[in-house]
Amino acid sequence: MSNNTIERFNTYERVLHWFVTGTFFTLLLSGLGLYSRLFTGYFTFFGGGQKAIFIHKIAGIFFFFSSLLLFQHNRKRTTDFDDDDRTWFKTMGGYLSRDEVHIPVGKFNAGQKMFAVFIGVATAILGVTGLFIWNPTLFPRWIVQVSLLMHGLMFVGSIMFVVVHVYLATIGNPGTINAMLYGDVKRGWAKKHHPKWYKETTGENP
Secondary structure, three states: OOOOEEEOOOHHHHHHHHHHHHHHHHHHHHHHHHHOHHHHHHHHHHOOHHHHHHHHHHHHHHHHHHHHHHHHHHHHHHOOOOHHHHHHHHHHHHOOOOOOOOOOOOOOOHHHHHHHHHHHHHHHHHHHHHHHHHOHHHOOHHHHHHHHHHHHHHHHHHHHHHHHHHHHHOOOOOOOOHHHHOOEEEHHHHHHHOHHHHHHHHOOOO
16 A cells, blocks of 8 residues: 555455455356346356256355355444435435535445445345245245245346446446455545545545
């Protein structure tokens, strides 16, 4: 870390984040064919339908525990919505405004907090419903049908949130992805996007 940068995520946080990301996209590709026959071609990436289902189940176990671990690690910061977060929601973080909007933001803005909470809840629902779907003959039919519906809804919802998350972490906010690639961000970036966190971390007034 140079004098011009500040650490945003340590090695543990970055490794855990990319592990969750890797298992998520493994689930996405292996699960598309299960979600709709239009996507059964993706099974070829895994050597066929049966192997894709097996990999989906194993990846699901790893995703479930690692995603909940990541949520728990950041829980205090991602569930403490305050007045500044409400202001962020009212202005949509300034993304829809032509004028530059300055909001006192901590380590995570309100949008990132909402994403983290949704993924945490979705992970729990996907995990529980996945158990009923794993071996459907062991459970009443209605439980399996409700599980399939909820599993599908959380699947689609997670994809939508992740697409927005990836966009805002790259094209939408240049320099953001550096935090997860290298751990550090430029001080100027931190002062602009997360001034409250910058002051908390450095003791300096941004």
